[in-house]
Amino acid sequence: MDEERFQAYLSLIQELLSCTSGKQPEVLNSHQDLVDGGLVQMMQQVAEWLAKEGNKDNAEFLTNVAGQLAKTLGLSSTSPTSSQLPTADSQFNFLMEVLRATAKSKGNPQVVYPLLQTNLDQIDDNLAVLLRDWATAKLAEVEPELARRIAIDIVNFSTLIQEFPRGSRATNLEIAMTGYEVVGTVFTRKAFPVDWATTQNNLGNTYGNRIKGEKADNLEAAITAFQAALQVRTREAFPVDWATTQNNLGNAYSDRI
Structure with a gap:
């Protein structure tokens, strides 16, 4: 499909x-x-x-x-x-299952990775589309506290699949990028500055490693995300996170076209 x-x-x-x-x-x-x-x-x-x-x-x-x-x-x-049905597609059920496993285990790769491994056929570009469509609708209709919990689960899942060593690396990054982007309606800089900055840093890493799209455009998007994260991750407030994001930003600039 x-x-x-x-x-x-x-x-x-x-x-x-x-x-x-x-x-x-x-x-x-x-x-x-x-x-x-x-x-x-x-x-x-x-x-x-x-x-x-x-x-x-x-x-x-x-x-x-x-x-x-x-x-x-x-x-x-x-x-x-x-x-x-001739076009059986269980991706939606798989997405719900993996998000539940992520929530229950608090993002434990020892729990989530075996589930991903046994469902490699479900992990494709359509899964990113499904995640975006479902999360956009779901986060808009639930109460703020529930939206925050769901957003945390999506970020944890995105982090896990970003580092998942099996399947298509390009596809895994697209799914992770989708997850980081879709929680932006919940993790705003004003409401949740720390979560917002963390997500921006993760998004920058995903764009920096992205395989699809133009490399120059991806690097510019990565630089923009890292710079955004540094608005909250200052040296005074979060010295370790500041250093991490500065290093990420430096790597992006060194690869810049």
């Missing part, structure tokens, strides 16, 4: 959930190019997540729509299951 179609599925599902009752067939008819087994699969995954979050009404609605579409498409005579 390519990134553009993945995002299109999520947008269509959101449109179905937010439209006026009875308008769902009209919405689906206007997006016939997206009505396929992949959409059914994505509906099931979102429904499972909604159910776990306690949003039973929307979960039941999506499950019913997925069942109706599956019958129409000839995928199943009853409510579809993942094994019946």
